[in-house]
Amino acid sequence: MHDALETGGVSRRTLMISFGGGATVAAAMTLSPGLSLAGEAEVQAIIDQMAEAAPAEGGVDLDLPEIAENGNTVPVTFTVDAPMTADSYVKTVMVMADGNPQPEVARFHFTPESGTASASTRMRLAGTQGIIAVAQMNDGSTMMGRKLVKVTIGGCGG
Amino acid sequence: MFTRRDFLRTAAATAILLGGPDGLRRAAAAQALTQDDLLRFDPVGQVTLLHVTDVHAQLKPVYFREPSINLGVGAVEGLPPHVTGTDFLSLFDIPRDSPECYALTSVDFANLAATYGRVGGLDRLATLVKAIRAERPDNTLFLDGGDTWQGSYTSLMTQGEDMVRAFNALKTDAMTAHWEFTYGQDRVQDLVEGMLAFPFLCGNVLDTSWDEPVFDSTQMFERGGVRVAVIGQAFPYTPIANPRHLIPDWSFGIRPDMVQAHVNDARAAGAQLVVLLSHNGFDVDRKLASLVSGLDVVLTGHTHDALPRVVTESGTLLVASGSHGKFLSRLDLDVQGGKVADFRYRLIPVFSDVITPDPDMAQVIADVRAPYEAECTRVLGRTDDLLYRRGNFNGSFDDLICQALLAERDAQIALSPGFRWGATLLPGQEITVDDVHSMTSITYPAVYRTEMDGAMIKTVLEDVADNIFNPDPFYQQGGDMVRVGGMAYTIDVGKPMGQRISNLALLETGETIEPAKTYVVAGWASVNEGTEGPPVYDLVANYIEREKVVTVPENTSITIRG
Numbered sequence: 001m002h003d004a005l006e007t008g009g010v011s012r013r014t015l016m017i018s019f020g021g022g023a024t025v026a027a028a029m030t031l032s033p034g035l036s037l038a039g040e041a042e043v044q045a046i047i048d049q050m051a052e053a054a055p056a057e058g059g060v061d062l063d064l065p066e067i068a069e070n071g072n073t074v075p076v077t078f079t080v081d082a083p084m085t086a087d088s089y090v091k092t093v094m095v096m097a098d099g100n101p102q103p104e105v106a107r108f109h110f111t112p113e114s115g116t117a118s119a120s121t122r123m124r125l126a127g128t129q130g131i132i133a134v135a136q137m138n139d140g141s142t143m144m145g146r147k148l149v150k151v152t153i154g155g156c157g158g
Numbered sequence: 159m160f161t162r163r164d165f166l167r168t169a170a171a172t173a174i175l176l177g178g179p180d181g182l183r184r185a186a187a188a189q190a191l192t193q194d195d196l197l198r199f200d201p202v203g204q205v206t207l208l209h210v211t212d213v214h215a216q217l218k219p220v221y222f223r224e225p226s227i228n229l230g231v232g233a234v235e236g237l238p239p240h241v242t243g244t245d246f247l248s249l250f251d252i253p254r255d256s257p258e259c260y261a262l263t264s265v266d267f268a269n270l271a272a273t274y275g276r277v278g279g280l281d282r283l284a285t286l287v288k289a290i291r292a293e294r295p296d297n298t299l300f301l302d303g304g305d306t307w308q309g310s311y312t313s314l315m316t317q318g319e320d321m322v323r324a325f326n327a328l329k330t331d332a333m334t335a336h337w338e339f340t341y342g343q344d345r346v347q348d349l350v351e352g353m354l355a356f357p358f359l360c361g362n363v364l365d366t367s368w369d370e371p372v373f374d375s376t377q378m379f380e381r382g383g384v385r386v387a388v389i390g391q392a393f394p395y396t397p398i399a400n401p402r403h404l405i406p407d408w409s410f411g412i413r414p415d416m417v418q419a420h421v422n423d424a425r426a427a428g429a430q431l432v433v434l435l436s437h438n439g440f441d442v443d444r445k446l447a448s449l450v451s452g453l454d455v456v457l458t459g460h461t462h463d464a465l466p467r468v469v470t471e472s473g474t475l476l477v478a479s480g481s482h483g484k485f486l487s488r489l490d491l492d493v494q495g496g497k498v499a500d501f502r503y504r505l506i507p508v509f510s511d512v513i514t515p516d517p518d519m520a521q522v523i524a525d526v527r528a529p530y531e532a533e534c535t536r537v538l539g540r541t542d543d544l545l546y547r548r549g550n551f552n553g554s555f556d557d558l559i560c561q562a563l564l565a566e567r568d569a570q571i572a573l574s575p576g577f578r579w580g581a582t583l584l585p586g587q588e589i590t591v592d593d594v595h596s597m598t599s600i601t602y603p604a605v606y607r608t609e610m611d612g613a614m615i616k617t618v619l620e621d622v623a624d625n626i627f628n629p630d631p632f633y634q635q636g637g638d639m640v641r642v643g644g645m646a647y648t649i650d651v652g653k654p655m656g657q658r659i660s661n662l663a664l665l666e667t668g669e670t671i672e673p674a675k676t677y678v679v680a681g682w683a684s685v686n687e688g689t690e691g692p693p694v695y696d697l698v699a700n701y702i703e704r705e706k707v708v709t710v711p712e713n714t715s716i717t718i719r720g
Contacts, residue, residue: 069398
């Protein structure tokens with residue numbers, strides 16, 4: 001389905017804890033000094049590099065949990081609405097996480113022979129953040145989808 | 159908070175609370191409320207759905223006070239079930255001091271409890287279910303929305319077996335689940351495969367390795383000549399709200415596309431009526447009903463709401479049947495051409511004192527309690543004040559638990575989970591081991607003592623607040639707000655994530671809680687594996703035994719805005 005996969009590394013996880021779950025809590029909550037999260041600006045810079053004009057909203061469906069069961073391995077599936085013919089097909093899909101230290105999660109490459117522009121993987125999320133998928137067509141045009149995933153401390157469910 | 163427009167958005171169905179415009183009211187006025195008054199119903203159509211949910215292992219009658227604060231945010235602000243107290247009475251045209259007022263609101267609760275008595279008890283519920291089945295033998299389905307196996311001393315000691323026996327005896331047709339999973343995946347499988355006499359339906363639970371279904375999603379029934387599909391939906395956030403390490407191989411989620419696929423499969427298999435037996439929570443179900451087509455009825459659960467009328471959303475009927483065995487819902491449906499042509503609904507309050515206990519179920523209850531009866535009924539002390547939990551913020555029993563946490567673990571701040579379950583005690587009532595377990599009986603009970611900085615404490619409060627007040631119900635994971643002892647805070651529920659909590663202060667000194675300063679915190683129900691400390695039910699029981707008589711001053715430390 002894809003012929004190359006680059007996975008962005010995440011050096012720390014911050015939130016897979018219960019509220020007040022013991023001595024590990026305080027340490028786990030604090031990011032190391034000097035380690036900043038990517039933020040939307042950094043994601044925008046990557047999109048600008050990839051696309052000449054602002055990507056059209058929609059056309060990229062993101063299947064993600066609203067709240068992650070395990071921030072260390074969050075399943076993500078995207079499906080791009082494209083005919084996948086020689087005249088019109090998705091070349092590349094970039095998946096990004098705007099709250100991770102390195103926002104690039106994975107880049108997928110497709111050809112018309114792929115049949116559909118859809119793929120699944122799992123990613124590590126440092127905390128609650130937006131997941132963005134930008135699809136680039138063979139004519140250079142781009143479209144994108146975005147969805148918020150919460151990574152919560154859990155507990156209290158009544 | 160409540161407007162006329164909101165009223166029009168609730169279904170003005172033929173729903174009649176308590177058997178007619180003045181049925182129970184008149185009966186109560188004559189001091190002659192009877193079992194027949196509770197059962198009175200003019201049947202309609204071919205199918206009768208009976209629904210209970212969130213019984214929380216309450217075999218015996220209890221008092222249960224409905225919330226005085228149940229805030230809705232975003233699109234559901236001011237809509238049922240986010241209406242309480244006198245607003246609720248106005249919305250549903252219920253007179254003060256009536257049986258309906260007592261059953262459905264917190265208004266004048268302690269006084270009305272003295273008049274109308276306890277509610278629930280599975281032997282009483284069995285009497286009602288048997289009577290309706292006798293009247294509608296070929297038409298009735300009895301469905302349980304889950305949170306059944308947890309919440310009492312005996313359910314904890316028997317790891318849910320007492321409730322399986324009781325619900326087998328009720329000849330339940332199907333159930334779904336949430337707290338059941340806190341006994342661990344092996345225990346759940348053992349009970350489902352070895353003991354449970356009816357389907358355990360969880361269409362949204364997949365194994366984490368292969369994304370394959372763990373349980374059946376759907377059971378097909380035929381009632382009154384109508385093919386009825388019941389689809390089960392377990393609590394979507396079980397591995398987040400409860401310890402994931404207890405169910406490491408199972409994945410949950412709302413999965414609207416999967417619900418739609420189950421509905422489509424059921425229709426393709428000939429279902430003329432499709433029912434979702436859900437533990438999503440009311441607001442999640444309301445949104446889900448707007449997204450899924452072909453769903454006739456959602457029997458909601460999880461959020462413990464009790465609504466005397468059906469709410470309609472995009473043509474789907476939503477039923478909210480309360481908790482703790484306090485209510486039995488009866489929904490009669492006339493199905494024509496694969497659609498609901500007519501329906502009639504009644505939320506039947508299970509007033510324990512006017513219902514003859516079913517002898518068979520009374521025997522089951524006596525049998526399962528026999529080995530534990532002496533310990534369950536052991537008196538620990540007495541309360542001067544009304545003790546309850548349910549509501550968005552600290553209930554008085556939570557304040558008592560926080561008192562105990564601070565005292566027994568020598569902490570500055572106490573954190574206690576915002577569970578919705580737990581029965582109510584009246585002023586002057588004795589407190590037994592049963593009563594403490596009704597508030598604390600969980601499989602991960604360790605009371606930890608740890609240090610947290612002020613920033614972490616604020617993060618905890620913000621995180622839990624978003625799990626209840628996120629304007630999109632699909633992002634709401636939690637129960638009610640985490641309860642606190644030893645500290646004050648202000649919450650603005652309408653603010654975005656991370657900006658709702660302010661003015662954190664330490665009660666013992668009045669000083670502001672500083673982000674970088676460290677505080678000693680005691681709490682329980684950590685979802686982390688390996689949390690250490692004494693079990694909360696023993697800690698609270700010891701505290702009450704030592705105090706002998708407990709008092710809980712009104713909690714004025716939480717300021718609510720928005």
